[in-house]
Amino acid sequence: MLMRNSLLWLAGNSTLRRQVMRSRLVRPLAGRFVAGETAEQAFATVAQLNRQGALVTLDYLGENVSSAEEATATRQMYVGLLDEIARRGLKCNVSLKLTALGLDISRTLCETNLRAILDTAQRHDNFVRLDMEGSDYTQITFDIFEQMFVAENRKNVGMVIQSYLYRSAADIERLNQLQARVRLCKGAYNEPPSVAYPQKSDVDKNYIALTRRLICDGNYPGLATHDSAIIDWVKQFTREQQIGRDRFEFQMLYGIRRDLQQQLIKEGHNLRVYVPFGEAWYPYLMRRLAERPANLFFILKSLRHK
Ligand SMILES: Cc1cc2nc3c(=O)[nH]c(=O)nc-3n(C[C@H](O)[C@H](O)[C@H](O)COP(=O)(O)OP(=O)(O)OC[C@H]3O[C@@H](n4cnc5c(N)ncnc54)[C@H](O)[C@@H]3O)c2cc1C
Structure with a gap:
C-alpha cells in the first residue's frame, strides 16, 4: 500500500516526470504498456490486435493540460484518429x-x-468513452456526460465507474436508468478513505456487486479488469443466468495479461484492449507500476541488462 501510494504520488511529480521522460533507458521500457509515440505506430498495433480477434479502444495520452492550445491539439488528434479508424x-x-x-x-x-x-x-457511427480520473473530477465528468447524453441527446458517449468509490452503486443505478454504456474498473488513483474503500478486498467485493447490476440491467457494459477470479465469476454468473456473450465485453490494458486476453478471445468472448499512445506516457506508466510494483523490478532488471 505504501509503495502504491508513493508511486501514485510520483505520478504527479513534474520534476521526476521530466527526468524519467528524458531517460533513454526507461523510454523504450514504457513500450511494454504504450503502443508508441505516434498515431501510425498506434494504428499498426490496433490492426495487429484486430487480426488476433480483439477489439480496441485508442487513448491519446495526455491529461491536465494547462493551455487552450494543447486542448485544441488533443481534440484535433482525436478527430483525425476517428477519421483514420x-x-x-x-x-x-x-x-x-x-x-x-x-x-x-x-x-x-x-x-x-x-x-x-x-x-x-x-x-x-463510432463511440467515445470518457475515462474517469481522480475523485476531484468524478462529479464534473458525470455532469458533462449527462449534458451530452441527456440534454444534447448524443448517444455515442459512455462513462467509466470505479468500484473503489462509495458513490459508484448510486451512479450505476442512474446510468442503468439512462441505458448508458458503462466501463467498470477498480480505480487507479490515490483516494482518501472519505471517498473510497481503503481495503482492496472491499473494492473487489464492490466490483462484483456492481458487475451484477450492470450485467442484469445495464447496456453492454465493459468489464475492465485483469482479475481472473472476477472474470471466472462473470463467466459462471452469465452461464447460470443464461446471459449471452454479446451482452457485455471484457476490457484489458495493452501489454497486461496477454495470455488471459487470448484465452477469452478463444472462448468466444468480446475482448477490447485499451491501447494508449503518445509522448505524454509518464503518469500512465506510473499508474501501471503502482498497480503492480513487481513491474518496477521488471524495469530495473531490464536496466541491468542494458
Ligand atoms: C480497459 C481498462 C480501462 C481502464 N480505465 C480506467 C479509468 O478510466 N480510470 C481509472 O481510474 N482506472 C482505469 N483502469 C485501471 C483500473 O482502475 C485498475 O487500476 C487496473 O485495471 C488494475 O486493476 P485490476 O482490475 O486489473 O485488478 P488487480 O486486482 O489490481 O489485478 C489483478 C491482476 O491483474 C494483473 N495486473 C493488474 N494490473 C497490472 C499491471 N499494471 N501490470 C501487470 N499486471 C497487472 C495482475 O496479474 C494482478 O494480480 C482501466 C483498466 C482497464 C483494464
Whole structure:
C-alpha cells in the first residue's frame, strides 16, 4: 500500500516526470504498456490486435493540460484518429480524459472540444468513452456526460465507474436508468478513505456487486479488469443466468495479461484492449507500476541488462 501510494504520488511529480521522460533507458521500457509515440505506430498495433480477434479502444495520452492550445491539439488528434479508424476499417473506438480537453481551464472549452469529437464519431457511427480520473473530477465528468447524453441527446458517449468509490452503486443505478454504456474498473488513483474503500478486498467485493447490476440491467457494459477470479465469476454468473456473450465485453490494458486476453478471445468472448499512445506516457506508466510494483523490478532488471 505504501509503495502504491508513493508511486501514485510520483505520478504527479513534474520534476521526476521530466527526468524519467528524458531517460533513454526507461523510454523504450514504457513500450511494454504504450503502443508508441505516434498515431501510425498506434494504428499498426490496433490492426495487429484486430487480426488476433480483439477489439480496441485508442487513448491519446495526455491529461491536465494547462493551455487552450494543447486542448485544441488533443481534440484535433482525436478527430483525425476517428477519421483514420473509419478509413482503415479498424474495429476500434476511442477513450479520452476530459482534463486532456481543457477541463482544468474551463468547462466550456472542454465541452466545445468534446462536441467536435462526438460529432466526428457520430459521422462514422463510432463511440467515445470518457475515462474517469481522480475523485476531484468524478462529479464534473458525470455532469458533462449527462449534458451530452441527456440534454444534447448524443448517444455515442459512455462513462467509466470505479468500484473503489462509495458513490459508484448510486451512479450505476442512474446510468442503468439512462441505458448508458458503462466501463467498470477498480480505480487507479490515490483516494482518501472519505471517498473510497481503503481495503482492496472491499473494492473487489464492490466490483462484483456492481458487475451484477450492470450485467442484469445495464447496456453492454465493459468489464475492465485483469482479475481472473472476477472474470471466472462473470463467466459462471452469465452461464447460470443464461446471459449471452454479446451482452457485455471484457476490457484489458495493452501489454497486461496477454495470455488471459487470448484465452477469452478463444472462448468466444468480446475482448477490447485499451491501447494508449503518445509522448505524454509518464503518469500512465506510473499508474501501471503502482498497480503492480513487481513491474518496477521488471524495469530495473531490464536496466541491468542494458
Ligand atoms: C480497459 C481498462 C480501462 C481502464 N480505465 C480506467 C479509468 O478510466 N480510470 C481509472 O481510474 N482506472 C482505469 N483502469 C485501471 C483500473 O482502475 C485498475 O487500476 C487496473 O485495471 C488494475 O486493476 P485490476 O482490475 O486489473 O485488478 P488487480 O486486482 O489490481 O489485478 C489483478 C491482476 O491483474 C494483473 N495486473 C493488474 N494490473 C497490472 C499491471 N499494471 N501490470 C501487470 N499486471 C497487472 C495482475 O496479474 C494482478 O494480480 C482501466 C483498466 C482497464 C483494464
